[in-house]
Amino acid sequence: MKWKISKHQPGRRRFMRLLGRAMVFAGAALFSVGLMGRRGLAAAIPALAGTNYDWTKHRWGFGVDATRCIGCLRCVEACKTENGVVRDAHHFRTWVERYVYLKGERKPQVDSQSDPGNIAASGSETEFRFDNRYQDAKVEKAFFVPKLCNQCEHPPCVQVCPVGATFRTPDGVVLIDHDYCIGCQYCVQACPYGVRLFNHAHGVTDKCTWCYHRIVRGLQPACVEVCPTNARLFGDQNDPESVISKFIRENRTRVLKPEMGTSPNVFYIGLDKEVM
Amino acid sequence: MEALVHAAPYTGFVYPNETIIPWGILIVIYPYITGLVAGSFTVATFYHVFGVPRFKPVARFALLTSLAFMLIVPLPLLLHLGHPERALNVILTPHLTSAFAAFGFFAAFYVILVMLEIWFAFREDIIAMAQNRKGLLKRFYRALTLGSDEISETTRAYDAKWLKALAITGIAGAHGLHGYVGFVFGSLKSREWWGSDLMPAIFLVSAIISGISILIVIYVVTSRIRKTLIDKDCMKGLAYLLWGFLIFAVVLEFLEFANIVYKGREGIETVMALIAGPIWFGVWVLQLGGSVAAFVILTYVIWRGTQDKQLIIGVTVSAVMVLVAVFAMRWNVVIGGQELSKTMQGLLSYTPTIFDREGISAVVIVFALPFFVLWGLTRLFPPWLSHGRQT
Numbered sequence: 001m002k003w004k005i006s007k008h009q010p011g012r013r014r015f016m017r018l019l020g021r022a023m024v025f026a027g028a029a030l031f032s033v034g035l036m037g038r039r040g041l042a043a044a045i046p047a048l049a050g051t052n053y054d055w056t057k058h059r060w061g062f063g064v065d066a067t068r069c070i071g072c073l074r075c076v077e078a079c080k081t082e083n084g085v086v087r088d089a090h091h092f093r094t095w096v097e098r099y100v101y102l103k104g105e106r107k108p109q110v111d112s113q114s115d116p117g118n119i120a121a122s123g124s125e126t127e128f129r130f131d132n133r134y135q136d137a138k139v140e141k142a143f144f145v146p147k148l149c150n151q152c153e154h155p156p157c158v159q160v161c162p163v164g165a166t167f168r169t170p171d172g173v174v175l176i177d178h179d180y181c182i183g184c185q186y187c188v189q190a191c192p193y194g195v196r197l198f199n200h201a202h203g204v205t206d207k208c209t210w211c212y213h214r215i216v217r218g219l220q221p222a223c224v225e226v227c228p229t230n231a232r233l234f235g236d237q238n239d240p241e242s243v244i245s246k247f248i249r250e251n252r253t254r255v256l257k258p259e260m261g262t263s264p265n266v267f268y269i270g271l272d273k274e275v276m
Numbered sequence: 277m278e279a280l281v282h283a284a285p286y287t288g289f290v291y292p293n294e295t296i297i298p299w300g301i302l303i304v305i306y307p308y309i310t311g312l313v314a315g316s317f318t319v320a321t322f323y324h325v326f327g328v329p330r331f332k333p334v335a336r337f338a339l340l341t342s343l344a345f346m347l348i349v350p351l352p353l354l355l356h357l358g359h360p361e362r363a364l365n366v367i368l369t370p371h372l373t374s375a376f377a378a379f380g381f382f383a384a385f386y387v388i389l390v391m392l393e394i395w396f397a398f399r400e401d402i403i404a405m406a407q408n409r410k411g412l413l414k415r416f417y418r419a420l421t422l423g424s425d426e427i428s429e430t431t432r433a434y435d436a437k438w439l440k441a442l443a444i445t446g447i448a449g450a451h452g453l454h455g456y457v458g459f460v461f462g463s464l465k466s467r468e469w470w471g472s473d474l475m476p477a478i479f480l481v482s483a484i485i486s487g488i489s490i491l492i493v494i495y496v497v498t499s500r501i502r503k504t505l506i507d508k509d510c511m512k513g514l515a516y517l518l519w520g521f522l523i524f525a526v527v528l529e530f531l532e533f534a535n536i537v538y539k540g541r542e543g544i545e546t547v548m549a550l551i552a553g554p555i556w557f558g559v560w561v562l563q564l565g566g567s568v569a570a571f572v573i574l575t576y577v578i579w580r581g582t583q584d585k586q587l588i589i590g591v592t593v594s595a596v597m598v599l600v601a602v603f604a605m606r607w608n609v610v611i612g613g614q615e616l617s618k619t620m621q622g623l624l625s626y627t628p629t630i631f632d633r634e635g636i637s638a639v640v641i642v643f644a645l646p647f648f649v650l651w652g653l654t655r656l657f658p659p660w661l662s663h664g665r666q667t
Contacts, residue, residue, distance in 0.1 A: 016422075030368060090283050090295045097289075110289035110621060147291075156466060162376035163365040182365060183358015185298040186376055192466040194291025194618050198298065200281055203358025260465055276619045 045175060047213035058171040060210060061244040062148070062221075063233035063253070066270035069144035071096055073113055073128040075223035075232060082211060082222035087126040089114040091197045093208035094148040094223050098130055099274060103138035108274050145268075145275055146232060148223065149174065149195045149208035150256060153263030157187035157196060157207075166205070172237075172265055173212055178204045192260045210234070237265075282629060284615075288546070288622030297614050301607075301628040302352040305639050307457045307479065308486070308606045309345050309352070309646065314454040315487010316341040317390070317446055322517065324397075324443040330513035334495055336397050336659040341491060342450070343390045344650035349383060352642050355633055375460045382456055386449045393442040395420070396435045398657045400427055416656075454483040461609060468543060468620065469550070469613035474532045478605075481525040486602035488518045489595035494650070496592050502660070506588055515591045519574040522598065526567050529605070543620025554625045555612040558604040566601030570594035 079094045080087060092114070099108045111118065113128040121131035134142070155174050158166050165180040166187055181204040188196040188205060199206045211221035215234070219225070224234045235242030240249075244267075247253070253267035257276065268275075283295045316338045322328045323335035331338075354360045367384070370377035395402075403425045406417035424431075455476040462475025492514050499506045536547060551559050570593075576582070577590040615624045629635035 088281070090281060090292065092292045095292045110619075112289075112292050114292040114295070156464075159373045160375065160464075161371050162374040162379075163362070163369055164371035180362070180365065181359065182362040184353075184356070184376060185358075186374070186460075188293075188298045189614075190464055190466050192618060194294050197293040198296060198358070200358075205358075276621065 045169075045177075045212070047175075047209070047216055051216050053216040055169055055171040055216075057238070059237040060151070060172050060215060060265070061235060061237040061248070062151070062210060062266040063235075063244050063247040064146050064266060064268045065231050065233070065247075066143055066145050066268060068229040068231035068270075069096065069146055070229055070231075071098060071130045071144040072228065073130070074226045074228065075146060076113060076128045078222040078226040079208075082214075083209075085197075085206070086199065086201070089119055089125040091199075091206075093195075093197070093206070094146065096130075097145045097147060097275075099143055099145065099272060100134055100137075100139055101141040102134075103140050108272075109134075110274070141272075143270065143272070144231075145271060146223075147193070147195070147256075148266060149210070150193060150262065150264030150266045151210060153265065154261060156190040156192065156260070156262060160186045160190040162186065169212075173210055173215075174207070175209055175212060176205055176207060178202065178206075181205055192257050192262065282627075284624040284626050286617070286622050286624040288617070289619050290617035290622040290624055291619060294614075294617055294624060297611075297624065297626045299356070299610060299614060300626070300634045301611075301636060301639050302356045302634045302642070304603075304606045304610045305642055306349065306352040306356075307454075307483075307610070308603055309349050309643070310454055310457050311479070311483030311486045311602065311606075312490050312646075313342050313346045313349065313386075313487070314450040314480070314483040315485065315489075316345070316491050317450040317487070318484050319488055319491055319514070319517065320393075321443045321447050322513075324393075324439050325447065328513065330507075330509045333507040333510045333661060334491060334514070336394075336657075337495065337654070338491055339390060339394050339397060340653045340657060340659055341494065341650055342487075343387070343394060344653055345646045346383070346387055346390060347649055348642065348646045351645065352639075353379075355638055355642070375456065375463055378456060382449075382453045386446075386453050389442060389446050389449050393439065393446060394657065396439045396442065398659075399435055400432075401657065403427060451480055455480045461613065466618060467613045467616070468536070468541070468547060469616050470609065472532055472535070474528060474535070475609075478525070478528045478532060481521055481528055482602045482605055484521045485518060485525050485598050488514060488521065489598040489602075492518070492591060492595035493599065496588060498654075504660070508584070508587065511588060511591055515574055515577055515587070515594075518591070518594065518598065519571070519578060522567065522571050522574065526571065529563075529567075546616060546620050546623065550612060550616045550623055553623055554615045555608050558608045558612070562604030563601050563608060566597045566604065570597040570601065573597075 073096055075094055076092065076096060079085060079092075083093055085091055085093055095112050095114070097110060097112045099110055101108045113130065117131050117133055118129060119125055122129035151168075151173050153172075155168060158168055158174060162184060163180060163182055165182070166174060166176045168174050183198070183203040183205065185198055185205060188198060196205055196207045198204075211219070211223075214221060220234050224232045233243045233247050235244035237244055237248075239245060248267055251269045253269050254271060255264040255267060258264075281296050284297050286295060319331060320335050320338035320342065323331040354363055357363055366377055367380035370380070402417050402420045406414060406421050406425065409417060458476030458479030461470040461479075462472050465471045492511075496506060537544070573590050573594045577587060577594075582590060611626050615626055617624060628639075631637050
């Protein structure tokens, strides 16, 4: 296209050149601010402070023996205390489900400690208890299922995070950088297991970390520590003699919602077909 | 603490954390507004790219409408974020596997593109106003001319070429933007009600019909206010366009639903309970009823060749119905999807708050803003042909 030269041409050229330079400069400035904002992975994990922990040497795994769970909910209590989770009936890093098959019914009755009946039984949302609603019922089969983050091999929550605030560590735990999370809750939507929760006071997402601050110091997660029946097991899958390696080796385990393609790292035994 | 969370009541069994619904009515309005952006741009391209002359009276106005809504699109998202001050991180350090990470780029690209398109469409008017206006406005238009006040056959051809090129890119941009919004929901496997391959297509087509409809409504209302005649031929063109895309939209939505029912995967009883329970009014009355009623009226108008007042009333009423139906569709997808528990064994029921950062009052303000922006834009760049030269 041929342009006619008008008297404004030199001025416009100068203006365009200036505009171009300003844009390049602004772009570079923004980009470097972004780089500065992005810290190293390890620096983003307060749990690692003051440890010599080498996360390339471990591959953590979690086992749940549902046949052993008695629904005492000490795990839920310990988790809330250990991790400062909001004390109400709507925020849990871990919880317990109760499945009850009544005589003559084909589908189970399912509830968790959050059920209004159970809250009424405990007297408040800050204490956890299963009520005795099936005391006089004819129960055919019943069991409890502890739930927590599956620390998936292919976590959909990590996939959808728009800023990369949530990530999977080399030892196989999915963590959140709370100083980087923008609080969009896309990850809450993406988790098929309903494990992620939102901390409204801090405006960021929260989740079970298998008590990362404890396990990097050689301790057990709080829920495992307090479980009176050893229904919850924890260990290093890299070590063939660890409890988790033995648990997986000696039992026919299953994971939750395998069709999601997430490859969970919480291995269950003693689940029935209705458990989702 | 209590005031911060609103737990949703539920039936059956739901995961404990699900009782706090993550995305409320603000995220209903977000795809709704984005859809209006894409739809009104579509109308503009019918004139600028496909050269359909009957859309000329609204072509430039459609561009301004698209921009006005687009400028407000980020607002509902920002209001929803737990940390809006970190929002820019999405652009500075995008996590490329996230559908959300693309939003900033899509949006920025589209806003710049529409602004350029508007500049070329209004260039001659800007030059004229730079000469006619006084004071601050004169300086404003003067700056906008970018130092070139030449109008000749050569520049006209040049502008037309750019208008077309930008509009062609814009079709891809606007539709990409909205198809992407559908992907945000459709790509999630965690929710049965969202995770569908048809979702982006459904979002796209419903965006187009809602955009055409908002244009019809604003065109009719503003013509009344300006006491000018409504271009019948243009109105008829808009009716044809709405009618055609409406058929697509209804068929796609039906196919999507038929797929879920026919496949009847685990938990189908709960899906059926969802559309019979929490969202029945939105699905059957507003979405389906509204779409079918609009379709019947439009068919009548087109078939009978209705003229004058009847034509305008018929098309406008259909447009309003489509706007309501598409809003209901957004609600049924965004809220409905979250009301269906991930356990597939329970249903939640969401009630929006009123005077909350994410409540109804916030939504009313957010939805009113584009109209103010549009009013401002039409004052600065009068799009009506009687005001300036013919595009």
